[in-house]
Amino acid sequence: MEKNRATTEAKLLQAVGEIIARDGFEALGIRKIAEQANANKTLIYRYFNSMNGLIVAYLKANDFWTSPKSTNFNGKNAREHLKNFYRQEVSLLRANVALRKLRCWELTTENELIDEIRERREENGRQFMEEMVRYAATEKNNIQAIATLLDAGIVNLALCADKFQFYNGIDIQSNEGWEQILRGIDTLIDALVKSEDE
Known part of the structure; x- marks a missing residue:
């Protein structure tokens, strides 16, 4: 069950990126994302609570600055x-x-x-x-x-x-x-x- 969820989440996240790259952010919609991912649209709500939740998850995985940046600085490096x-x-x-x-x-x-x-x-x-x-x-x-x-x-x-x-x-x-x-x-x-x- 968890493996299926992880696979579906990955497909939904990939679909978000594909739609944005092809059509822009304005084209994002629950139905379009679900169709692109070949998944039931109710899974977007179940796994991400909303389309915004899905987009935020996509950004956390892909945007350079929306995830914390641990620099691991020390004087040597x-x-x-x-x-x-x-x-x-x-x-x-x-x-x-x-x-x-x-x-x-x-x-x-x-x-x-x-x-x-x-x-x-x-x-x-x-x-x-x-x-x-x-x-x-x-x-x-x-x-x-x-x-x-x-x-x-x-x-x-x-x-x-x-x-x-x-x-x-x-x-x-x-x-x-x-x-x-x-x-x-x-x-x-x-x-x-x-x-x-x-």
Whole structure:
């Protein structure tokens, strides 16, 4: 029974992503999700309580910032961990069409689900910042502003890459272009994050 539930939940979550990627968030509906997953629509209510519950579960599994970000910082690995952290964010956004569509949807939509997503992201971002600031080579306000610019820049460039190829001469549709951006982020991190012996 539990195996069947897990399989059905996975199908429903996959269906959400497929519909978003193909048709956008506006196309999501209980019936459409159930049909895409080849499942009974009552199972959405049974397993997730509502369509919003299903979407939140999808986001927890796929959105970079809606799940808590444990940095596992220590003085020896803070720089490398942060570099990998931003590389993961770039990788996820570039690979996940549905996630990029979510970010676009958020800019044009106001509802309880969007508010909940934003609150989750904000809380997890604040927790991440509290960990990160312990290893900053500058004051909290500065590191907070820089981290905000990094995250916003990554998201914006990932969205722009769906529409056009070049941004400030960098090919944002290519792996090489993103590697150039990530090297720039690495340079910032090296300048702003202390290592254990500093």
